[in-house]
Amino acid sequence: MDISVKSNQPIKATVGMHPKKFMMLLGMVSMCMLFAALTSALIVKKADTVSWKNFVLPSSFLYSTIVILISSVFLQISYSLYKKSKESYRLAMLATLASAIVFCLLQYQGWMQLTKIGAPLSGNVSGSFVYLVTGFHVAHLLGGMVALLITTLMHFLRSKPKNEVEMNVALESTVNYEVLLIFWHFLGALWVYLYLFLFIIYN
DSSP states (O other): OOOOOOOOSOOOOOOOOOHHHHHHHHHHHHHHHHHHHHHHHHHHHHTOTTTOOOOOOOTHHHHHHHHHHHHHHHHHHHHHHHHTTOTTHHHHHHHHHHHHHHHHHHHHHHHHHHHHTTOOTTSOHHHHHHHHHHHHHHHHHHHHHHHHHHHHHHHHHOOOOOSHHHHHHHHHHHHHHHHHHHHHHHHHHHHHHHHHHHHHHHO
8 A cells, every 4th residue: 555645845955155165255254364463573573663654654555445346346247247247247347356466466566565664575574564464364365266267267267058068067156156256256255354453553
């Protein structure tokens, strides 16, 4: 006798965080710990008033803050257009990449300004900390720029999906885009924190 029970209720699948997003979360946590250690060390070192040298933080760092926020806006616009299947989202991706390049150039200009005011990399520890903190952030941003460049090239070369295999590829591409977006916004927020921190310390 068949005692199985049929149900018209749909089976709900358990949906959790995508593994790539989880790995990105872990990476961001480790980055937060790194920069928390750097900024804490800076506070401790400033207490050593004998060796600490005060100076005004170069204006290029302020301009770079504005630029990185603009880049986040561009990428968010790009993602919104992508979800709406608007082809113009690729142009917004290029604008994000261009903004990131401008940010790096402004950071370099800031380092040159530090040298001109007597705070070279190998000089007083107060200046060295600025190079260290901003340099680590630029290094992480360069990693994000490589990911953004690869994603941009893939989206420029990709055609609209025509079968199930291509649909799965497109779905995975969307996840990669979301991970990139999360990381990019994180880098922007991290820089805002770092700039405000340095501004308070040095001004």
